[in-house]
Amino acid sequence: MIRGKASIEFENPPHILGSGSIVGQKEGEGPLGAFFDEVSEDPFFGQDSWEAAESAMQRRAAQIAIEAAGLTREEIRYSFAGDLLGQLITTSFGLIDLQLPLFGLYGACSTMGEALCLGAMTQAAGYAGRVLCLASSHFASAEKEFRFPLGYGTQRPESTTWTVTGCGAIILGSSGGAVKITGVTHSKIEHLGVKYSMSMGAAMAPAAADLIMQNLIDFDITPDYYDWIYTGDLGKVGQRALIDLLKEEGVCLEGFHRDCGIEIYDAAQQDTHAGGSGCGCSAVTLCAQILPRMREGRWKRILFIPTGALLSTVSFNEGQPIPGIAHGVMLERV
């Protein structure tokens, strides 16, 4: 069951029974627009604060996923979820009405990976029949938490990414659905000294590279084992760094790599610079692009690696570097 140094292979792989995605207008206008379960033109999602808006997205995504799995709330045993805000207030208030035990998770933008890993480990061990895994981000709540008031209209360098307004939710169970989770791999916390918070893709690339190398070693495979290796939100700058880092290790990733942050926007048309980011980025791209293509049978195996940049405004202002983390999930068509 333990594979190599940092992986687990499941004897009874959890199946993805249902998924739900909800996004904002900008994401709806992007290349994946037609594939999200819901697109809201109201950035407040009917609420009166950005935080409450993000919580409303969580409630709706969870509901869509539970319904897609043909289940009711009472048939789910645990929730594994998180967001980017201090003290995870989006998640606490977003999921309170579900009345489920909550494991609150923080892995920065890797949170959907952390949730799927722990959810799959819990389900596969027989601790739960079904679990909910969820992560969200909201452009405006993230700007408020990490950067400048929106009204300032601050200019953004080309290396920045745009925080996705979106929430993705997944229900895992023992059978049913077309996609299963066969294994997981975890990175260490990695940093190469990047301190520039406007280039988070570069900060996260080392953790993604560590995870990919470890996955290939632990399962004794090469990148062509997968249809695609999907990182979370490295964007164009981080993708370049990742490919270069792996080339140094003798691994050629070109032709096997996609990044949720690059897929979700049309950067040239939508002025999103290096790509999308935020916990919601990989979560909704999983639901709207990866899983549908696997269900259609177009792709058989995906390594899904949400990546996170471990910083806060306090750590940044105190001169700390930006370490990266990654949680990898091996998806396979049943």
Place this chain on the structure above:
Amino acid sequence: MIRGKASIEFENPPHILGSGSIVGQKEGEGPLGAFFDEVSEDPFFGQDSWEAAESAMQRRAAQIAIEAAGLTREEIRYSFAGDLLGQLITTSFGLIDLQLPLFGLYGACSTMGEALCLGAMTQAAGYAGRVLCLASSHFASAEKEFRFPLGYGTQRPESTTWTVTGCGAIILGSSGGAVKITGVTHSKIEHLGVKYSMSMGAAMAPAAADLIMQNLIDFDITPDYYDWIYTGDLGKVGQRALIDLLKEEGVCLEGFHRDCGIEIYDAAQQDTHAGGSGCGCSAVTLCAQILPRMREGRWKRILFIPTGALLSTVSFNEGQPIPGIAHGVMLERV
């Protein structure tokens, strides 16, 4: 293995192989002073910011626990850890040098319970030989995050608790040590409408009551099954609320309840009002009071329930209530 509605009973209970605790001067002057592994008179723990000080405590507590277990860093497979600060920066920077995969957790002051639950679930399922579970808080970093600059010397009402400066760490493995984790129980997110952030014990009591009721039902036991039921940091106000809530359910907790927040300080002498709080409170009380007395054979069974108040300055200022959460760990003398 699944017990009842919200519990797990382990077929192969993980054992506590080692523990480590480090605290600040005030905690060192309290009733448990002689039982902590280390007391530092320097509130900065040799660092130059409160956040770095808290990270230094984490490094040291992890090191003490790993040494107490007779292990090296390389023999630990995963870390489960968290703190109170936005984006968990204490933990990210505190544990980076361990070079272990990290599951970042946020359960407010219940985080040590969340870490022990997920760590035990992971170890018992055979996903890891040994895991590290850790949580910390620091009075000054918490005041900076949640309240007023220390220099203001703000007055505190009698219902407030004092954030513990401390970090507790536990190593779990399959055999060895005198205490094992036989099961876990989780609460739902509960609130009865408490909005007053200076009375967090009252805000957390409903979750603790829910968890205790569920544990007694799931395992078909009464409170006298345990030597003590230990909550995390309800303090005197929360303890009263908990006892009253359970009385309404027909459960008499008097004579079976202790609270880490009450145990850790001499409130009358130390001016800590309702008691101690913070992730570190239950974590270090576990290491310095509960485990030693179990190892000595004085106590056989403890239900350890770290409790958390799910709020941030943003949610408070936006008028949200303070929901509570709890994670329960069943400890038993081997």
